[in-house]
Amino acid sequence: MTTNSTPKVPLWRDSRFWKIAFQLIILIAVLSLFILLGTNLTRNLQQTGGTVFNFDFLNSTAGFGIGESLIPYEATDDYSRVLLAGLLNSLRVMVLGIILTTILGVLAGVLYFSNNWLLRKITVFYVEIVRNTPLLLQLLFWYGLFLKLPAIATTAKLFNAIYLNKRGVFLPWPSGNAVWFWLSVLLIAAIASVVIWRWRIKIMVEQGKSGKPQLILLWIMGILAGLIIIFALGWQRPIPAENGRTIEGGLRMTIEFTALLVGLVVYTGAYIAEIVRSGIQSVPKGQWEAARSLGLKPGLVMRLVVFPQALRVIIPPLNSQYLNLAKNSSLAIAVAYPDIYSVANTTFNQSGRVVEVMLIIMATYLSINLLISLTMNGLNKAVQLRER
C-alpha cells in the first residue's frame, strides 16, 4: 500500500511559522521601542535635574495649601498627605456624583414616557442641549453661576435652613455624639425590613396567608425610623455668626465642589436618561399590554414588569457612564477644586518629578476604574436571565 507523503512545505509558506515569527517581530519591536524611550528619558532627566527615578519626594514638605480637604492638612505636611487629601476629595465627588446622577438620569428617562406633553418636551430639550455642549463649557457655566451668589453679609436663604453665598452652600447636618449609633440602628432596620419584606412575599405566595401582620410590622418600623431621623440625629442648622462674616454649624459645600458636582450630575444624567429610555423601549410592547390586561396600573406596570426587564439592557452602558463620570471629575482643575489630578499637577510642577507623579495618577485612576467595573459586572450578573 502506497502512502502519499505530503510534500514538505517550505518554512516561508508555513502559516504556523509565520504566526510565531509575526508575534516575535512585534514583541521585539515593542520592547526596543520601550528601551529606546527609556534611555531617552533617563538621559533627559539626568541632563535637566540630575535626578534619578525614585519616590523619595513623597516625604518632603509640600509647601502649598489646598482649598478644602476631608482630613486635616497644613502646608507644612508632606506630599503624600496632600495626595491623600486630593484622593479623598476625588472620591467624595465620584461617590456623590454617581448616586445623584443615577437618580436624575432614571427620573429623566422615565419621564420621557409620561403622559404630560410638557414634561416629555422638557426632557427632550434637556437631553439634546446637555449632550451637544462640551462638558468643560458646562462646568465653567455652573461655576460662573455660583460665583454670582451674594456675599455672606447678604446671604440668600431657603426655608431659613439652607444658606447660599460666596463661601459655599450651607445645609443642615446631623451632629452630636450619638449620630453613628443611630445610623447603625437605621442600617440594621433597613436590612431587617428587606428580610421581612421577602419573608412576607414568600408566605403570601407559598402559603396563601394575607401578609397583614408583616405589613403592620413594616409600617411600625418605618414610622420609628422616621422618628429617629427627625429627632434623634440631632440636626444642626447653620447659623450666621454675630460678626456677619461666617456661618457656623451645618455642612458647608464650597461653591467649587457644588459647581463640579452639579455640572457632572447634569451632564452624565442626560446620557443615563438616553440609556434608560432605550432600555425601556427595548422591552416588547406585549409586556405592557399583558400587564395592563392583568389589571395593573401604569405605575405598577413600570415598576413590576417593565423596569426589571429593562435593567438587563441598561446596566452595561451604565457602567461606562459611571466610568466617564469618574474620569470627568478630573476636570476639577478648571473650577479650582483640589481633586487628585489638580493636586498632582501642582505637585509635579513644584517638585519636578513628572514621571513618578504621572505613574501615581495612572495607578489611582486605573484602580478606581477597576473597582467600578467589578461592581457593575456583579450587578450585571445579578440581572441576567436565569435560564433552565
Place this chain on the structure above:
Amino acid sequence: MTVTTPPSNSAAPVESSSPREWMLENLFNTWYNTILTLVISGLLFWTFASLIIWARTEAKWSVIPANLPLFFVGRFPSDQYWRLWIVLTLICLLAGLTWGILARNVPVLFRQNIVIIISFVCMMMTLVPVGIPYRILLIGMVLLVVASAWGGKQLSKTQPDLTKWLPFSWFICLIISVWLIGGGLGLESVSTNLWGGLMLTLLMSIISILLCFPIGVMLALGRQSSLPIIRFLSIAYIEVIRGLPLITILFMGQVLVPLFLPEGMRPDRILRAIVGLTMFSSAYLAENVRGGLQAIPRGQIEAAKALGLNTPLTLGLVVLPQALKISIPSIVGQFISLFQDTTLLAIVGLVELLGISRSILANPKFLGRYSEVYLFIGILYWLFCYLMSQASRKLEQQLNTERN
C-alpha cells in the same frame, strides 16, 4: 346562534383636534398633571422672561463683534486672510458636491423646506456684524453650496463613475487646506502659535480622527486575534488608555513627549496635542470597531477560507468592509465626542475656541463678560454637534434601509 347587531349605523366619531381639546388631553388630563403643567409653565415663563430682559438690557454684546476674527481664526495674520477664504471656498464647493451626490435618488433636491432653510441662512448672513464685503462673501459661499449641490446631482446622473473620487477629493482638500493655513512651499508660513479659534478646533478634530482610524482598526483586529502576544498588547493598550482621563493623556503629551524624544527634538505644541488626542480616540475607536467585527457571522470567514483567501485578504476584502459599515454610527459619535473634547486643550494652554475665549475674557476691556462669551461659543458648539448628530442619524437610517 346569537347574532350581534352593531349598535347603530352612524358614521365613526370624528377626531377633532382643536387646540383646546389637544391641551385637555395632553396637558390637563389628570389633577396632578394640571398642577405640574401650571407650575412648569410658570417657571419656564419666568426663566425666559428674565433671560430676554438680561439679553436686552444688562448684557454688553460688543465683546462678540469686536473679537469675531479671534473666535474664528485666532491670531492669524489679517493680511493672509485670503488664504482662509480660499479654504472656505473649497470646503463649500466639496460640501455642496457631496450633498448633491448623496441625494442622487431624491426626486426634487430643493424642496420647500430646504429652500426656506437656505433663505433663512442667507438672512442670518446679512445680520452678521462684519463689514459689507464680508457679508456678500458669506452669502456667496451659501450660493456656492447650492450651486455645487445642483452640479453634483447633475454629475451623478451624467457621469456616475466620477463620483467614487469623492472621498479622495476630500482628502486632497484637507492637504491643500493644511498647506494654505500653515504656509511653506511658496506661501508665507504662519507659525502654529498663531492658529486658534474655531479653525484650530476643526483642524485638530479632523486630523485626529483621520490618524486614529488606522490605529483603531488595527487595535480592534489585534484584540480579536488568536495570537496571544498581539491580543495581550492590544488589550493592555486599550484598557490602560480607556481607564485614564483625557486631561492626563493631554498633559502627558505636552510634558512627557519632549522627555521621551532624543534631545534637540522639540515637537510643536499642536503636534503634541494631536498625538494625545489620537492615542485617546484610537482606543475608543477600537472598541467601536470591535462591536462591528463581532457582528459579522462566522460563516463569512469560513466561506472566505473555503475560497482560499489567506488572513490579510479575508480581512481586507470580506470582514472589514462589512464591519466598518456597521460601526459607522458609533464612529460618527466618536467624532462628535472628539470635537467636544478639544475644549480640554484650553486647560493645557492651547488657544482653540474655548482657550481663545478665556484669553479674550482676560483682556481688561472685556473683563467680566463671561455670560455673553460663553453663551456665544456654547451656541456655536451646540450647532455643530447637533447638526453632526442629525446627519449621523440620517446616515444610520440610510444604511439600515440599504441592508434590508
